[in-house]
Amino acid sequence: MRTWEQIYEETYDEVLKIVLYRCHHIEDVDDLIQEIYLSFYRKWKKGKIEDPKRYLMGIVTKKIKSYYRKHYREKTYREEEMEMDSIEQIPTSYNLEKEVLDQVQVEELFQYFKNKNALIGKIFYYYYYFDYTLKEIADIFNLTESQVKNYLYRTIKEIKKEKVKYDA
Numbered sequence: 001m002r003t004w005e006q007i008y009e010e011t012y013d014e015v016l017k018i019v020l021y022r023c024h025h026i027e028d029v030d031d032l033i034q035e036i037y038l039s040f041y042r043k044w045k046k047g048k049i050e051d052p053k054r055y056l057m058g059i060v061t062k063k064i065k066s067y068y069r070k071h072y073r074e075k076t077y078r079e080e081e082m083e084m085d086s087i088e089q090i091p092t093s094y095n096l097e098k099e100v101l102d103q104v105q106v107e108e109l110f111q112y113f114k115n116k117n118a119l120i121g122k123i124f125y126y127y128y129y130f131d132y133t134l135k136e137i138a139d140i141f142n143l144t145e146s147q148v149k150n151y152l153y154r155t156i157k158e159i160k161k162e163k164v165k166y167d168a
Contacts, residue, residue: 004044007052008037015060017130021140022064024071026121027114036063112159123151 002010019032040056049055113121119141126132126140134145134152141148 002052004041007044007056011053011056013130015056018057018060019064020122020125023067024118026118026125028067032063032067036060039063112162116155120151120155123148124155127152 015033015036016029019029019036020026023029023032036056036059039059040052043049043055044052113124123137123141126137127134132140134148137143138145138148
């Protein structure tokens with residue numbers, strides 16, 4: 001029988017990807033994951049789970065449905081209009097990591113993404129945390145590679161402006 005830590009390590013990335021993809025607000029992701037694993041742990045410690053991963057995925061589904069019901073009842077969620085800018089102005093030699101991520105702390109980025117379209121935060125998360133390619137991210141969100149690249153570079157540009165403002 002596997003230990004709790006083994007199950008957690010084996011399933012965490014998959015659960016995170018699902019929750020991140022399904023969750024409207026990036027700031028809700030940590031809370032949802034915590035609720036999912038807490039529910040799973042309560043049942044797991046009783047020793048009544050034959051297939052831990054399958055049971056955990058059932059909890060993921062239930063918690064996400066509950067999340068949607070909550071947001072529907074409270075009517076707090078409104079989809080933001082996605083605007084697309086011209087991608088042709090972005091040079092292909094543009095170095096994302098060098099330009100911005102070396103300068104901006106993780107907490108500042110998290111605070112920044114709280115005020116942005118949830119999709120932008122998810123794209124950054126997939127790109128930097130999971131090292132997904134632009135094509136993989138585009139496939140996940142049913143966007144073109146150009147749209148994903150546009151979101152990344154436009155947001156990097158905005159982050160740079162914010163960084164300059166704070167440093168001045």
